[in-house]
Amino acid sequence: GDSVTQMEGPVTLSEEAFLTINCTYTATGYPSLFWYVQYPGEGLQLLLKATKADDKGSNKGFEATYRKETTSFHLEKGSVQVSDSAVYFCALRATNTGNQFYFGTGTSLTVIP
Amino acid sequence: GAVVSQHPSWVICKSGTSVKIECRSLDFQATTMFWYRQFPKQSLMLMATSNEGSKATYEQGVEKDKFLINHASLTLSTLTVTSAHPEDSSFYICSARGASEKLFFGSGTQLSVL
Numbered sequence: 001g002d003s004v005t006q007m008e009g010p011v012t013l014s015e016e017a018f019l020t021i022n023c024t025y026t027a028t029g030y031p032s033l034f035w036y037v038q039y040p041g042e043g044l045q046l047l048l049k050a051t052k053a054d055d056k057g058s059n060k061g062f063e064a065t066y067r068k069e070t071t072s073f074h075l076e077k078g079s080v081q082v083s084d085s086a087v088y089f090c091a092l093r094a095t096n097t098g099n100q101f102y103f104g105t106g107t108s109l110t111v112i113p
Numbered sequence: 114g115a116v117v118s119q120h121p122s123w124v125i126c127k128s129g130t131s132v133k134i135e136c137r138s139l140d141f142q143a144t145t146m147f148w149y150r151q152f153p154k155q156s157l158m159l160m161a162t163s164n165e166g167s168k169a170t171y172e173q174g175v176e177k178d179k180f181l182i183n184h185a186s187l188t189l190s191t192l193t194v195t196s197a198h199p200e201d202s203s204f205y206i207c208s209a210r211g212a213s214e215k216l217f218f219g220s221g222t223q224l225s226v227l
Binding site for chain 2: 043
């Protein structure tokens with residue numbers, strides 16, 4: 001079945017460091033891919049998305065490219081800030097099973113000054 | 114942006130008691146609401162999908178008699194964990210989808226059953 005595998009955390013980085021959180025997926029058909037972020041005490045929020053192969057989603061300095069050949073959607077940011085400390089979830093929305101979402105396990109990121 | 118309010122954010126209960134979790138869409142009408150749970154170090158898993166005014170659709174392996182879902186209005190869905198046991202301890206989160214088709218999440222409820 002459809003699934004998402006996400007890099008385990010926790011991840012701790014210094015401010016201005018480069019961030020990569022790996023995400024790979026298994027899906028039939030052509031899913032849409034998402035990154036959600038959950039800041040402390042808040043709900044999950046959509047960070048970025050990509051709906052087809054080679055699309056690049058971007059928001060708040062974060063980027064992820066939908067790579068069909070490697071079934072990946074890695075999240076990257078060139079220079080993290082303390083305010084980026086949160087839990088990040090990779091997700092896919094299956095197109096052939098009623099738009100059901102499948103989430104990764106979440107990766108906790110802590111950025112230290 | 115749209116807001117989904119989920120309460121309580123944290124609850125501890127004794128084994129055998131029931132716990133109700135509320136999920137409200139504050140500024141839009143949620144035609145569909147979803148309930149997820151996440152056990153430690155595991156993925157966020159869909160438990161059930163509910164449409165306003167109709168019975169919830171449960172995912173395979175989720176006991177509908179144990180996890181009662183009510184979606185009586187376009188702004189409120191509730192999840193009741195009946196006769197909770199320690200193995201039900203988990204993080205539960207709701208999400209709501211309205212006319213825009215966008216998905217908005219609550220802040221989650223951490224349930225601990227003693």
